[in-house]
Amino acid sequence: MIKVVITGSNGLLGQTLLDLLIPDGKYQIHGFSRGPSRYPVDGFQYHTVDLSDKIQVDAALAAISPNFIINTAAMTHVDVCDSNREACDIINVQMVSWLVEYCKLSNAHLIHLSTDFVFDGKNGPYKETDTTNPISYYGLSKLRSEETILSSKINFTILRTILVYGLVRDMSRTNIVLWVLKSLKTGKPITVVHDQYRMPTNAKSLSEACKLAMEAKRNGIFHISSSRLMSVYQIAVTVAKTFGLNSDLISPISSLELNQPANRPPKTGFYIEKAVKELGFAPKTFEEELLEFKANYDDSTFNL
Ligand SMILES: NC(=O)c1ccc[n+]([C@@H]2O[C@H](COP(=O)([O-])OP(=O)(O)OC[C@H]3O[C@@H](n4cnc5c(N)ncnc54)[C@H](OP(=O)(O)O)[C@@H]3O)[C@@H](O)[C@H]2O)c1
Numbered sequence: 001m002i003k004v005v006i007t008g009s010n011g012l013l014g015q016t017l018l019d020l021l022i023p024d025g026k027y028q029i030h031g032f033s034r035g036p037s038r039y040p041v042d043g044f045q046y047h048t049v050d051l052s053d054k055i056q057v058d059a060a061l062a063a064i065s066p067n068f069i070i071n072t073a074a075m076t077h078v079d080v081c082d083s084n085r086e087a088c089d090i091i092n093v094q095m096v097s098w099l100v101e102y103c104k105l106s107n108a109h110l111i112h113l114s115t116d117f118v119f120d121g122k123n124g125p126y127k128e129t130d131t132t133n134p135i136s137y138y139g140l141s142k143l144r145s146e147e148t149i150l151s152s153k154i155n156f157t158i159l160r161t162i163l164v165y166g167l168v169r170d171m172s173r174t175n176i177v178l179w180v181l182k183s184l185k186t187g188k189p190i191t192v193v194h195d196q197y198r199m200p201t202n203a204k205s206l207s208e209a210c211k212l213a214m215e216a217k218r219n220g221i222f223h224i225s226s227s228r229l230m231s232v233y234q235i236a237v238t239v240a241k242t243f244g245l246n247s248d249l250i251s252p253i254s255s256l257e258l259n260q261p262a263n264r265p266p267k268t269g270f271y272i273e274k275a276v277k278e279l280g281f282a283p284k285t286f287e288e289e290l291l292e293f294k295a296n297y298d299d300s301t302f303n304l
Contacts, residue, residue, distance in 0.1 A: 007049075017070060082136060
């Protein structure tokens with residue numbers, strides 16, 4: 001059996017990975033997260049691990065000896081990273097260095113999740129080799145984690161991704177698609193930025209990319225997202241239309257007017273050819289992925 005540790009197994013990508021990997025049957029899966037498991041299904045071993053505590057991380061890894069670590073855990077809220085930099089550094093940077101240390105000793109392969117926020121968003125879409133220049137503390141912390149991995153001699157795959165959405169059994173955070181759905185279904189008007197451009201990523205596709213990365217065991221950075229650049233406003237309107245909801249409730253707003261605490265890159269997006277060629281990733285448009293998402297969507301499992 002291939003032993004896989006998923007850090008952040010309670011999160012959106014973590015739970016989506018459990019959905020994908022458990023039925024496969026060829027993996028012995030271990031989930032690390034805070035508190036009790038939010039994934040109430042057999043087929044994996046859950047470990048309560050505070051990932052900001054090196055002693056707990058080292059002990060949990062040593063007890064398992066994984067072949068792969070998929071590091072989905074992070075402080076992901078961009079504004080919280082900005083206001084709580086010390087805590088952000090511990091989980092987004094230092095914890096990654098502990099995983100790297102472990103991989104050096106054990107020869108385990110690290111699959112690490114990173115972000116489009118390593119770029120300044122002046123010139124998207126971006127290739128893997130384009131110059132990074134984060135404009136938020138979150139982006140800076142994720143870039144530092146990449147640098148720690150790149151300067152090590154371990155086996156690694158860094159998957160950078162963009163605006164991840166999905167629905168899992170027990171959500172702790174909302175995401176763009178669920179926020180729009182919930183607001184419009186309850187008749188609540190929303191304002192959405194029209195001058196930030198992204199290629200949104202279905203957590204299901206991202207989990208498939210993680211599996212492809214385990215199979216390919218190819219070192220390097222790969223960009224993973226849907227295949228067409230859209231404004232966040234267009235994304236919200238597409239959600240409304242796909243679900244037959246009232247798009248008149250959505251009003252465009254500029255980033256300047258919205259005035260979010262931390263800076264956001266205006267226009268990111270990725271060239272994803274490298275992941276297609278080297279990992280076998282099969283990109284889809286947001287519209288295609290949203291139709292698949294709709295086919296599996298169930299209001300009653302939506303606890304936010
Ligand atoms: N979401 C996006 O739009 C997006 C975009 C680009 C890149 N990414 C990257 O993709 C990865 C996965 O994102 P996601 O959306 O799945 O994130 P998520 O839903 O926020 O999941 C992260 C998980 O990490 C856990 N975690 C954080 N600190 C921890 C600690 N000290 N000890 C134990 N567990 C801890 C969280 O636990 P709690 O649930 O207890 O908080 C959460 O379950 C991240 O590395 C992120 O940087 C995400």
